[in-house]
Amino acid sequence: MGAENSKRKASPKTAFKKRVCSFLNLASPTKDISAQTIERAWKDKLDSELFAKLQRVIFKSHTAISFESFADFYYKLVEGTVDDKASVVFSIVNPKNEDCADLSALQSYVANVLNTLVNLHRGSKEFSKWNDIGRPPAFYSCDNLALYITKDMPESFALEKLENWYNGNAIFKRVSDYVYQSAFSVYEDHRTFIPLPVQDALVNIKGTTILTLGDILFLNSALLAENTVKWRLLYSSSVHGQSWQTLCKCILGQGPTLIVIEDEHNAVIGAFGSASWRLSPSFYGNDSSFLFALRPQLSLMTPTGFNSNFQYINSGAATLPNGMGFGGKLEYFGLFLSSDFGKGKVSNSCTTYNNFKLPNDPKDFDIKHMEVWGVGKPDPTPEELGERRTCLDQDPTASALLEMAGKTMHSKDLRQAKPEDEYLENCSR
Structure with missing residues (x-):
């Protein structure tokens, strides 16, 4: 699907397998990986519903998975192409493995990923500050954002439609990449999500x-x-x-x-x-x-x-x-x-x-x-510009009003009663 797919990477190499071992706290690749091993690695990171959905896709009805299969799954989510990642998402939102998946399942999955993003930020100073000034419990909600992210998807969709959506949805691509890089202990994305x-x-x-x-x-x-x-x-x-x-x-x-x-x-x-x-x-x-x-x-x-x-x-x-x-x-x-x-x-x-x-x-x-x-830098102050401050400079509203008055009125009219004059008079007191 486009240039990115034409550069599809090969299956996981030795160096990548070492990263998988590091994530799972294994000394070396083993034949099989148990569900308990995955749970230990993810229990404090993922939203509980997202964890359950990933477990279902990874293990299906089994209690263990081969190291090679898990490494391939890891590779698709972390370093794969858009098509790789979309195929994993499709398997998550399409548990019955049918030709089409339902929009409600995709909305639920997106909400799970957003909730995981929130979980990953809970220990940050940004989250702590917002938590101080927000209005819990509504403050933690990401439901409207999940609906916004999926607003262009039909009620039922096939894999190709999901690939197009994933490729064109900048917000979700960025959030999803961050969540899975963090979940797999691959901290490559240092961009800010919460100011x-x-x-x-x-x-x-x-x-x-x-x-x-x-x-x-x-x-x-x-x-x-x-x-x-x-x-x-x-x-x-x-x-x-x-x-x-x-x-x-x-x-x-x-x-x-x-x-x-x-x-x-x-x-x-x-x-x-x-x-x-x-x-x-x-x-x-x-x-x-x-x-x-x-x-x-x-x-x-x-x-x-x-x-x-x-x-x-x-x-x-x-x-x-x-x-x-x-x-x-x-x-x-x-x-x-x-x-x-x-x-x-x-x-x-x-x-x-x-x-x-x-x-x-x-x-x-x-x-x-x-x-x-x-959300940006304030204008430089007169002191920062090396200028002398007057009384009117103490209040930017007053000086702006005076400047406007000077542009629209003759100087002799400035003594007439105007709303800005009252403001300036109060300021001078």
Whole structure:
């Protein structure tokens, strides 16, 4: 199946068999390998359901397997081609060895692999930090991600269809390779799956995120590599309160961000802003931006290339929308959060993003919870740039408002009463 299959590797060599022995804690290859030997090697690594399914495929109705057969199975999962790996998956989800397998069996298998990925991360500092701020037990769920990964598969499918799916599913290929390399003690994949969450001097952080581990894996897989290692919690409505002024103060100049919003009907949607937020009368950002939905089901909306109206934020303007917008155009955003904090709106369509569909109904919604994660480097500070700070530099929102005012008003009009003037006056006090 393609170039990869044309380079199909030979059966396991001597060096590979040594790796199998090391994994099983054997001094040298033996004639047979018992089920108990495999259980000792895997009992603390694999999800219990995944372990049972692998045992069934490996041993069938027997209590032992030849070393050569197990080494071949090991080889297919760890170093084999896409077709090798897909054939093993097909045997797992097709226990009756029929011509076609069922989608429900594949969804269950994918969920087992994702649960194993979670198990493999349980001892990490990243998992520990997320566990502190999540909302158990829902926090551990990867069910929606399993449904998303298998969404393009039919109710019944043959091996060839599974091969095509496996080859084209980047998320699952990466997760599956990591799981089996870890299960077989072959640590070749050091890429990040769970980012390290960082809270900047926040107190009472427990329960501040509505993200599940499945959500985190889903969002992290959609980000550029440099945005997947560390996420900084910049703003949470449960910590900072529902204040537009506070939101701006927390997120302006903080680099790329993930915006996560839960509405009054428990739908969860959001956006990735690829550019650092700055108050502006115009759109900005680039095509690494995207919109997403997490609940009731996962979906990802990537740029169409039709326009570059990715992100917008404005405040105190007399003739322009005041709030935060994503996609579409001024006054008709794909997603818009009003500066009258607590109110949001989604459109019926948006030419900026593919497969645009956000679950919020009605289209105007109330924000129940909102959180913003900084997933890249913040803008350099004036000190880092070697600049002298003024009073206004102490607050990026204030300086941005003043800059905007200077562009849109004559200097003699700055003394007239405007929303931004009140903000600046309060700042100077």
